[in-house]
Amino acid sequence: MKWNSPEFMLLFLLIPLIAGYRLYISRAAKKGGLRFPLAFLATDTVSLRARLLFLPDLLRLGVLFLLVFAMMQPQHGQEQETVNRQGIDIMLAIDVSGSMAAEDFKPNRIKAAQKITENFISGIQDHRIGLVVFAGLALTQCPLTMDYGVVTELLRRTSLNMLKYDGTAIGDAIINAVYKFANERKDKRDRVVILLSDGENNSGVDPLEAARVAADKNIRVYTIGVGSLEGAPVPMMQGGRKVYARNRDGSMYIPKIDEQLLKDIAFMTNGQYFRATDNSALEEIYKTIATLEKGKLDISRTIQYSERFYWFLAPAFALLVLEIYLRSRVFQRLF
Numbered sequence: 234m235k236w237n238s239p240e241f242m243l244l245f246l247l248i249p250l251i252a253g254y255r256l257y258i259s260r261a262a263k264k265g266g267l268r269f270p271l272a273f274l275a276t277d278t279v280s281l282r283a284r285l286l287f288l289p290d291l292l293r294l295g296v297l298f299l300l301v302f303a304m305m306q307p308q309h310g311q312e313q314e315t316v317n318r319q320g321i322d323i324m325l326a327i328d329v330s331g332s333m334a335a336e337d338f339k340p341n342r343i344k345a346a347q348k349i350t351e352n353f354i355s356g357i358q359d360h361r362i363g364l365v366v367f368a369g370l371a372l373t374q375c376p377l378t379m380d381y382g383v384v385t386e387l388l389r390r391t392s393l394n395m396l397k398y399d400g401t402a403i404g405d406a407i408i409n410a411v412y413k414f415a416n417e418r419k420d421k422r423d424r425v426v427i428l429l430s431d432g433e434n435n436s437g438v439d440p441l442e443a444a445r446v447a448a449d450k451n452i453r454v455y456t457i458g459v460g461s462l463e464g465a466p467v468p469m470m471q472g473g474r475k476v477y478a479r480n481r482d483g484s485m486y487i488p489k490i491d492e493q494l495l496k497d498i499a500f501m502t503n504g505q506y507f508r509a510t511d512n513s514a515l516e517e518i519y520k521t522i523a524t525l526e527k528g529k530l531d532i533s534r535t536i537q538y539s540e541r542f543y544w545f546l547a548p549a550f551a552l553l554v555l556e557i558y559l560r561s562r563v564f565q566r567l568f
Contacts, residue, residue, distance in 0.1 A: 237306035237365045244301045248294060255290055262411055292556040299549035303542040320359030321423040324410035325350060328430040328459070330368040331389055331399050331478070332488035335431070337465035338512055342431055343393055345512050346459065350429075351388055353519040354381050362421070363413055366391055367406035369398030369436045376413055402437030403430055403494070407454060411447050424452045425526055428498070431459040432493040440494055444501040453503040455522055456495035461510050464489065487558055 241350075327346060338345035354362060362384050364374040373386045403518040410426045426447065434440050447454055464487040466477040492508065499506040505525070509515035 235308050238309050241301060241303055244304070245298075248297050248301075250291075251296055251297065263463050266386065271346040286450055289525060289556050289559045292552050292559070295326060296549045296552045296556065299545045302545040303549065305543060307541045309539060309541045319422060320361065320362075321355075321425055321526055322361045322414060323526070324363045324365055324377070324413055324424075324426045326365045326367060326371070326390075326406040326428040327388075327391060328368070328401065328432065329366045329393055329395055329399050330432060331393060331469070332401075332432050332467050333459070334393055334469070335460065335465040335488065337461035337510075338459070338515075342459050342469075343391075345515065346390060346429055347388055347514045349512065349519060350469060351385050352516070354385055356523060357381060359508075360526075363410075364388060364391075365406055365409050365413070366395065367409070368394070369394040370399030370402055370423070371405035371409040371437070372396060373409060373413060399435070400436040401430060401432035401434055403428065403498075404438030404440040404443040405436075405496070406430075406446055407440065407443035408438050411443070411450060414450070416538050423528065424448040424450070425504075425525070426452060426454045426502075427522060428454060428495075429457040429459055430495070431490055432488050434494060440498055441501070442461070448502045452502060453504040454498050455504045456499045456506045457518055458490040458492055458495050458506070458508045459514070459515070460488070460490050477522040482506050538540070 327350065329343065333343040333346070335342050361377040361379050362375075362381065363377040364387055366372055366374050368526070373389065378384065406428060407426060410428075416422045442453060460507055466485050466487060469474050469478055470476075477516050480486050490508075496505070496506040505522075507518040507521070509518055527538070
């Protein structure tokens with residue numbers, strides 16, 4: 234509620250003056266002429282109507298009060314809220330090196346990563362998302378898009394050893410993802426890389442140099458280390474049967490995660506590092522990232538006002554009609 238013409242509030246000051254003047258006239262009339270100007274007061278007993286003689290004047294004051302409120306132009310507004318959500322740009326960088334075949338995740342690391350990442354994509358709204366895969370080198374599977382079905386299908390087609398060179402090129406993956414944002418900066422969306430790996434960097438660009446490039450472009454990198462704490466052997470097919478990769482000395486090959494490197498990348502880019510030791514832990518990590526990266530909300534509010542003077546004018550008219558009726562019928566004077 235607001236008042237469009239509050240200056241009419243000054244008229245309230247006149248109402249006590251009018252009431253005082255009316256009281257003065259009433260008392261002056263009693264000093265001369267007919268002591269009881271009303272016919273029903275000619276009796277010896279004071280009736281109820283005599284006691285309510287003041288009522289018409291009181292109604293008149295009420296009419297004046299309500300008219301002043303109406304002149305102040307009361308307006309009532311209805312607020313409308315417009316919410317514009319601006320999504321973010323997310324590049325997923327998924328490790329597809331041979332070590333992602335380890336079976337400490339169910340059924341293995343790569344299959345678990347595909348399924349849980351797919352669930353993450355299905356919960357996205359308003360964000361653009363792209364996909365980079367990497368092993369000994371990095372390859373863009375899908376540029377930034379809001380066609381989540383396309384990203385999901387390409388993610389499902391991702392497989393181990395789909396790249397010619399095996400290894401772990403973490404720096405290449407970051408650089409590849411970063412430069413996919415190069416032509417997507419007009420709308421100033423927040424930009425994020427989610428990098429998932431289970432190994433140590435052993436080829437390509439220095440990951441810390443790549444992290445500096447991302448930091449200079451205000452791109453956050455969330456890094457996820459995949460693998461149980463004790464590690465797991467890497468299965469491989471040989472002669473039609475499953476065997477496990479071994480070191481040159483014959484011992485079982487257990488890939489290690491360079492956690493310090495992943496932590497440094499996240500720290501340099503204002504991201505976070507997470508360790509996923511099983512399927513449920515990876516699911517929780519994606520939920521946490523989704524909570525951290527919700528995009529921006531632009532909220533605008535407008536208030537539409539409409540006139541409400543009749544809230545006071547209608548009862549003022551009703552009181553005026555009642556006053557006229559009382560004066561002419563109930564409290565009728567002799568003259």
